[in-house]
Structure formats: C-alpha cells, structure tokens
Amino acid sequence: xxxxxxxxxxxxxxxxxxxxxxxxxxxxxxxxxxxxxxxxxxxxxxxxxxxxxxxxxxxxxxxxxxxxxxxxxxxxxxxxxxxxxxxxxxxxxxxxxxxxxxxxxxxxxxxx
Amino acid sequence: xxxxxxxxxxxxxxxxxxxxxxxxxxxxxxxxxxxxxxxxxxxxxxxxxxxxxxxxxxxxxxxxxxxxxxxxxxxxxxxxxxxxxxxxxxxxxxxxxxxxxxxxxxxxxxxxx
Numbered sequence: 001x002x003x004x005x006x007x008x009x010x011x012x013x014x015x016x017x018x019x020x021x022x023x024x025x026x027x028x029x030x031x032x033x034x035x036x037x038x039x040x041x042x043x044x045x046x047x048x049x050x051x052x053x054x055x056x057x058x059x060x061x062x063x064x065x066x067x068x069x070x071x072x073x074x075x076x077x078x079x080x081x082x083x084x085x086x087x088x089x090x091x092x093x094x095x096x097x098x099x100x101x102x103x104x105x106x107x108x109x110x111x112x
Numbered sequence: 113x114x115x116x117x118x119x120x121x122x123x124x125x126x127x128x129x130x131x132x133x134x135x136x137x138x139x140x141x142x143x144x145x146x147x148x149x150x151x152x153x154x155x156x157x158x159x160x161x162x163x164x165x166x167x168x169x170x171x172x173x174x175x176x177x178x179x180x181x182x183x184x185x186x187x188x189x190x191x192x193x194x195x196x197x198x199x200x201x202x203x204x205x206x207x208x209x210x211x212x213x214x215x216x217x218x219x220x221x222x223x224x225x
Contacts, residue, residue: 032212034213034214036216042218043200043202043216043217043218043219044155044202044216045216046213046214046215049213088154088155099145099157099160099168099170100145100157100214101157102147102154102155102156102157103154104153104154105154
C-alpha cells in the first residue's frame with residue numbers, strides 16, 4: 001500500500017462544475033495535510049492546509065479531512081480552465097520523522 | 113517578502129560528473145527540505161536541514177548529500193551522476209518544521225547525458 005495515494009487522472013470537468021479530488025493515506029498518526037497545485041513546468045504552490053477533522057473553506061476551495069477513514073479531499077467549486085493543473089496531496093507522517101510525503105498527484109483538466 | 117530562490121535553474125551534466133545546487137529560503141525560515149521530482153516517481157523527499165543539522169533523510173543513495181549554512185541557505189550535492197538523476201530538484205522552506213507549511217522554490221532542472 002502506498003503511503004499517500006491519489007488517482008492519477010486525468011479528471012476532466014466542464015467549466016463551472018465542481019471538481020472533487022481525493023487522497024488516502026496509510027499512517028494513522030498523520031497530523032498535517034496539505035494540498036498543492038502544480039502547473040506544468042512549475043513548482044508546487046500551496047492551496048490549503050488542514051489539521052483537524054471536518055471542512056475548511058477558502059474561496060472556491062474546500063478541504064475535507066476524515067482521520068477515521070484516513071481520507072482527505074479537495075473540492076473546487078466553479079472550476080475554471082485556469083484550475084487545470086496537477087494537484088498534489090501531502091501528508092506529514094510522524095512515524096517517519098518530521099517530513100512530508102507526497103502523493104503522485106491528480107491531473108485536473110477543466111473544459112471551457 | 114522574497115520567496116525561495118534556487119540556483120541554477122537549469123543544468124546539463126554528463127555521467128560521472130558531480131553537481132551542486134543552491135537554495136535560499138524565505139527570510140526567517142530555518143527548515144529547508146529537498147525533493148526530487150520525476151514523471152515516474154513524483155515528488156520524493158531527499159533530506160531536511162534545520163539549524164545546520166540534517167534532521168531527516170529519505171531513501172536515496174549516499175551520492176546525494178547536503179548541508180545548511182548558518183544563514184539557513186542550503187546546498188545539495190550529487191556525485192557520480194547517473195542518467196536516472198535527471199529530474200527537477202525542488203527546495204522548500206518552512207519556519208521551524210516540515211509539519212508546517214512548506215513553500216517551494218522554482219526548482220533546478222538537471223539533465224544528465
């Protein structure tokens with residue numbers, strides 16, 4: 001089982017729709033969760049961090065965390081073509097020391 | 113506040129050579145982490161430095177090494193380059209620990225011929 005798993009996609013949604021990106025992790029001791037966006041040829045940029053169960057909203061983005069199910073998701077409302085990118089889920093795995101482990105990313109394509 | 117900077121941005125080397133990459137963190141950040149990104153493996157953790165000490169290390173061979181200076185700037189070195197070392201090398205800084213938000217630099221793209 002991979003430490004952090006994401007569906008590689010591509011996930012294709014029409015402009016204006018809700019895009020739902022999912023991530024599961026294996027270490028129950030994980031405490032910090034991050035979503036990064038990476039455009040082709042660029043470095044990752046932070047979208048959101050979440051530390052406790054529930055939802056966290058920031059503009060069009062909502063992160064959801066369920067530690068019991070070891071699941072974290074990112075919802076993008078009113079998707080725009082500029083949201084087309086690879087979305088990386090990152091988890092802090094206390095069992096391996098204080099470092100971030102990244103999933104391989106989900107490629108999102110928003111159709112105009 | 114200036115972001116994370118990395119130099120050089122692009123590098124071409126041949127097998128067997130060595131290379132040194134540099135990273136300057138955001139002012140006030142003391143933790144610097146290095147990652148290797150390849151299309152097949154994604155982002156893989158190399159090591160993390162804090163206050164000039166390596167605090168954590170990923171599963172890479174000893175050819176990969178790093179260090180951090182008193183001003184928090186960091187360098188990583190790869191010796192005896194192999195074709196498989198071709199990748200985007202990313203540096204990320206955070207205030208104290210990797211548990212906190214990490215901010216990435218633009219990366220150094222290394223091509224080994």
